[in-house]
Amino acid sequence: MDIAPDRHALPHSPATPAWGAVAAVTLGVFGLVTAEFLPSSLLTPMAADLGVTEGVAGQAVTITAITALIVSLLVSAVTRSIDRRNLLIGFTLLMIVSNLLVAFAPNMPLLLAGRILLGAGVGGFWTMSAAIVMRLVPEDRIPRALSIMFLGVSAATVVAVPVGSYLGDIVGWRGVFLVAAALGFVTLLVQVPTLPRMAPTGHIRLRTLIDVLARPGIALGIIASLLVFGGHFAFFTYVRPFLETVSGAGITAVSSVLLGFGLANFVGTFAAGFLIERSLRATLAAMPLLMAALGSALIAFGHDLVASTVLITVWGFAFAIVPVSWSTWLTRAAPDQAESAGGLLVAGIQFAIAFGAAAGGAIFDASGAIPLTAASAAVLVVAAIMIAGGIRTRATAPAV
DSSP, X not given: OOOOOOGGGOSSOOSSOOHHHHHHHHHHHHHHHHHHHHHHHHHHHHHHHHTOOHHHHTHHHHHHHHHHHHHHXXXXXXXXXXXXXXXXXXXXXXXXXXXXXXXXXXXHHHHHHHHHHHHHHHHHHHHHHHHHHHHHSOGGGHHXXXXXXXXXXXXXXXXXXXXXXXXXXXXXXXXXXHHHHHHHHHHHHHHHHHXXXXXXXXXXXXXXXXXXXXXXXXXXXXXXXXXXXXXXXXHHTTHHHHHHHTSOOOHHHHHHHHHHHHHHHHHHHHHHHHHHHHOHHHHHHHHHHHHHHHHHHHHHHTTSHHHHHHHHHHHHHHHHHHHHHHHHHHHHHOGGGHHHHHHHHHHHHHHHHHHHHHHHHHHHHHHOHHHHHHHHHHHHHHHHHHHHHHOOOSOSSOOO
């Protein structure tokens, strides 16, 4: 998988790989992604306990994404004088405090306050993660290091949704967030001794974001990625209510279906490299088109639990390839501005998550799961057409 940026663009490439530090970053990604998407598996009991609808409870995902969006745009410039090691540790601390606040929140406003803290951690950590991993290993090891980092995302997909729903039935949804806080503490114990000091590189300003966005093809790519992630999360945030109201699944069945989704997602991460090597553009376009087809099939056959299980499992495989593909696109399109370009991509994705969860909640509360799935599929089709029509997959400006 050729995802390493131009060699002249890499700052402070070490002679030997710091695999322990890469593992620490991966664990941070795992903890943050797990915490971000726990509400997707706990939506029903959260709503019942807090006395709100599932659509309102789903805004716990929306507020996290909105905060992450804002932070991802500002973090590189605002923290340009801070050691990147200290930043990552600080974001992990935010994750711990957030999960504790959510676990003990007596009402929706306090729960949302905790999710805002998590959003700050997610936006900051994600923006820095790829650029930091690039500094922890030699150039020829970057593809492997990035793949390891994305295994944290896949592992979180396996854990956050199916395990979250299963544990929630045993210890309650609040207990699940306490477990997430404990995971954050373990992450902190790993990060402190393994992450090296990493001084900021370059002269990052808010203007840099505008300069990168102005490069040919970058804005179109960000918009296309926004549609892909938005279409996915409009459906996925409410996958549990879909299974319960359309497929008639109980908690055990829901956990099993979501476990299948997570395991397929894990496998898809490995398949991503094989597909990207052959054609990045085709991979970028094919995955949302496949997910749209799966959504259409869920509308037709979602009343059958076996069919829903198969279709949602395949969806998990397809979606795993999406973030790897877009990160590959990022490293090829703007290798000389990894942090700034990463901030733009993370901001686009978080906006998509926020809008998808918010719009999905409104559609679900007003019309139910089937219209929501149809809307998700339609957005994914538009994204696939846009990608096939004009996404650039090579550098749009020379490295500086």
